[in-house]
Amino acid sequence: MSTVVRIDDVTKQYGAGSNALLALDHISLDVDKGEFVCLLGASGCGKSTLLSLVAGLDEITSGTLDISGKHVALMFQEAALFPWLSVAANVELPLKLQGVGRADRKKRAQELLEIVRLGGFGGKRPHELSGGMRQRVALARALAQNADVLLMDEPFGALDAMTRDILHDELERIWREQELTVLFVTHNVREAVRLGDRVVLLSSRPGRVIEDFKIDHARPRRIDSPEVSGQAAEITDRLRAEVARHAN
């Protein structure tokens, strides 16, 4: 399998001198094509920082980060749809920027909305949809970017448990059908085990890779299945020990 993202000995430091904050300390991590990798950690582990670096929104301090000309798409906790555009126009925007013609754009946007099961909502405004629906539009927009890697920064963090549960199923389905590569940041251990092929546990301040768990349970998984719960408990213990280390 080909490696899509290669993070090799990457360090990220904010500021300089005595005020310097070491966010990421010699992180190495590879993501293969078609893989679903979850980055897991407590507050301050620099998981969002790492995602920003991969997205090219921030510069690394040292090390090498190789996404070799590949395109990334990014999703956040908030859908960040543009309120001046209809739902369909939001999905069309990346296509427009890629220079796709009007007719093709419309067709493709409709296909993408159908993938996220919102085929009938293209004419709506973002604010007319629920939070979960907006996140699905954001997913459709991310898919429209035709990216090699989908970066997701706690995309379901602001949703209620029921919606999140259903969106896990949806994301898993779309990931499989569209053969996506996903780098997914979360602080929710069960969510990470529910979704990931691998769960990469990061330490806090500075962020380092503690352990890279391989999750082999058959898909589709359920967040409340014994396998997922059992593995989540194991990882949670590691995470708790890491948090306790910061007690003083």
Next chain:
Amino acid sequence: MPTDTSTDGAPQGDAVTNLAPSDRSDVAADRVSGLDALELAPKTDKGALGKRIWASTWPKLLAIAIVVGAWQLVFLSGWRKPYVLPPPADVFAELGELITEPKFWDGVQLTMTRALTGFALAVAIGTLLGALVSQFKPLRAAIGSLITGLQTMPSIMWFPLAILLFQLGEEAILFVVVIGAAPSVANGLISGIDYVPRTWLRVGQVMGMRGIAKYRHLILPASLPSFVSGLKQGWAFSWRSLMAGELLVIVPGTVSIGVRMQTARDLNDAVAVIAYIIVVLIIGILVDQFFNAADGALRKRWGLTAS
């Protein structure tokens, strides 16, 4: 209606994969659309159009009634002689006569033409200025506070200079109107650009927006609400400046609202003075209503209204 995936009868673990794929995807589709239907609030009935218009009109009518009533009471108290403070009835009679005179409408037309020309020019200059200032960081620091300073400057302070520069002419009035309104327009645009949410900028960056595309597809539309507020404020400033200008700078041969007002004062015609105050007030309210409607439509489109 499935409310919980753990109780909807779906088999657990490996058994799930034994089901026919179509069954499973149908169930999943139903679950998603069921949730969507539950989460979308039912449409609230806004009621009949007539009812809504009445609901928004009666408070205004009440306000007018209170003001006119108070005025009538002050008149009845005999605080000032009737030729200085006439009763509402006389003023409204004068107004009724005024609006039948073609000359009055010529005056309104002249004043409105000046207002719109000045405002249009202010919008053009303010937008250009705002775009330039927000573009260049050093300029932003240097000129940003100057613009705010200009905004607080009473427009009447500009007239002596305007008259020296342009004599008693249309240009003098135009100059003051533009200099009064342009800073507000520029400020509206600048603060709109300053406060484009960070996540939107990041989304745009990841989508590959650069240069003009970034302005066209992100920065300008995102700053629209703030820009509209700037326009609204700019209009208020230009209208005030214009009225001051028309009272001070009387261009020979023109009979604008301001000139008519000045003439009424010279003739001690209190009825006409108050009538013109009301005319200016009404024009101000009408234009403000227009801006409010534009602002309201924008907010509704964006979902910024509390519904």
